[in-house]
Amino acid sequence: MTPHTPRRRSAIVTGAARGIGAAVARRLAQDGLPVGVVDVREVDCAATVEAIRAAGARALAVEADVAHEAAVADAVARVAAELGPPTVLVNNAGIARAASLVDTTTEEWDRVLAVDLRGAFLAARATAPHMLDAGWGRIVTVSSVSAHGDPGRVSYASAKAGLHGLAYTLALELGPHGVTSNAIAPGFIATAMTAATARRLGRDVAEHERLAAAAIPVRRIGRPEDVAHAAAFLASAEAGFVNGQVLHVAGGPVG
Ligand code: NAP
Numbered sequence: 001m002t003p004h005t006p007r008r009r010s011a012i013v014t015g016a017a018r019g020i021g022a023a024v025a026r027r028l029a030q031d032g033l034p035v036g037v038v039d040v041r042e043v044d045c046a047a048t049v050e051a052i053r054a055a056g057a058r059a060l061a062v063e064a065d066v067a068h069e070a071a072v073a074d075a076v077a078r079v080a081a082e083l084g085p086p087t088v089l090v091n092n093a094g095i096a097r098a099a100s101l102v103d104t105t106t107e108e109w110d111r112v113l114a115v116d117l118r119g120a121f122l123a124a125r126a127t128a129p130h131m132l133d134a135g136w137g138r139i140v141t142v143s144s145v146s147a148h149g150d151p152g153r154v155s156y157a158s159a160k161a162g163l164h165g166l167a168y169t170l171a172l173e174l175g176p177h178g179v180t181s182n183a184i185a186p187g188f189i190a191t192a193m194t195a196a197t198a199r200r201l202g203r204d205v206a207e208h209e210r211l212a213a214a215a216i217p218v219r220r221i222g223r224p225e226d227v228a229h230a231a232a233f234l235a236s237a238e239a240g241f242v243n244g245q246v247l248h249v250a251g252g253p254v255g
Contacts, residue, residue: 005237006134010083012036012076014066014123015093017044019191020142023224024090024231025059026051031232033088034058036079040065058083066093066119067111076126085130088235091120091141091163096156096193098200109155116159120166124181128174137179138235141167142227143246145187145254160185164246171244180243182234187250188212189222217252 011028015021017039025035029052037045037052037059045061052059060082064075079086094116097108120141131137146153147160163183170181188194190209198208213221230249233239248254 004136006085006087006136008084009087009134009136010034010036010079010085011088011090011235012038012079012086012123012127013090013092014038014064014119016048017041018048019193020186020189020224020227021090021092022048022051023228024092026055027225027228027232028088028090028235029055029057029059031236032057033235034060034083036060036062036075036083036086038062038064038066038075039093065115066091066123067114069122072119072122073126076123076130080130085134086127087131087134087136088138089123089127089131089140090231090235091123091139093119094142094144094156094159096146096153096197098152098197099154100152101154104154112155113159113162116156117162117166120163124166124170128170128179131174131179132177135178137174137177138239139167139170139174139179139181140231140234141181141183142231143167143183143185145185145248145250147185147246148255167246168244175243180234180240182239182242182244183246184227184230184234185246185248185250185254186227187222187248187252187254188216189224189227189249191224194221216250220251222249222251 042063
């Protein structure tokens with residue numbers, strides 16, 4: 001028997017203009033969900049939205065900085081009105097700042113925590129009422145292997161560890177109402193974020209990726225689609241008994 005899913009439903013993917021978020025948005029659309037493609041600038045969402053529409057599915061570009069409460073509330077309301085109640089949320093938007101404890105400014109700390117942790121909280125809080133109404137929902141939060149500690153990225157690692165607490169707590173609070181909450185902790189996934197790290201280390205991107213692959217048990221780096229496959233499973237009806245987990249998508253064991 002196919003597990004029940006609501007008839008009217010949509011997905012919201014934050015930070016979906018590029019990288020992992022874009023791959024997740026395309027994949028959820030393939031699986032039959034209209035997708036709200038949320039990112040800081042609406043114009044940057046165009047490529048993801050066009051790819052989804054070209055594949056015959058529905059998508060909407062929605063501009064929102066996930067750190068801003070009103071912008072997130074507006075974005076969720078727009079998706080609900082234009083695509084249907086959001087019953088899937090993928091908290092993917094994130095930024096990283098490279099700095100050790102003593103070099104991290106308070107402003108950097110606040111901005112990273114605001115986007116990576118507060119953003120996920122705001123999006124979950126704004127979306128949950130739709131899921132509770134439907135008696136069904138899936139919250140998938142993209143954290144990072146950095147949550148286990150990442151010297152030189154203290155704000156990022158702290159925000160990502162906080163997301164695990166958020167994911168566990170939402171699993172406990174919302175589980176009784178048919179809403180699951182899980183996190184995906186990716187390892188090295190080739191995106192603009194990893195290219196920026198290569199540049200910061202003064203390395204050629206290809207060389208950076210080769211070195212990373214050599215240290216990963218499956219001997220390759222990850223692709224955005226690797227995370228999208230995992231997100232699609234956690235967002236599916238079939239994943240209803242998977243709740244409050246952190247799934248490492250890292251080519252090997254972590255932690
Ligand atoms: P990316 O290529 O930098 O893409 C992130 C997207 O999020 C960009 O479109 C970015 O917009 C958007 N964004 C940034 N701040 C935002 C905000 N305040 N509100 C809404 N959107 C915002 O990064 P990625 O590598 O795909 O990473 C996606 C997620 O995976 C992040 O949470 C990241 O921490 C996590 N992750 C990535 C890796 C990896 O190896 N790549 C590993 C572990 C975890 P702009 O381009 O305008 O900034």
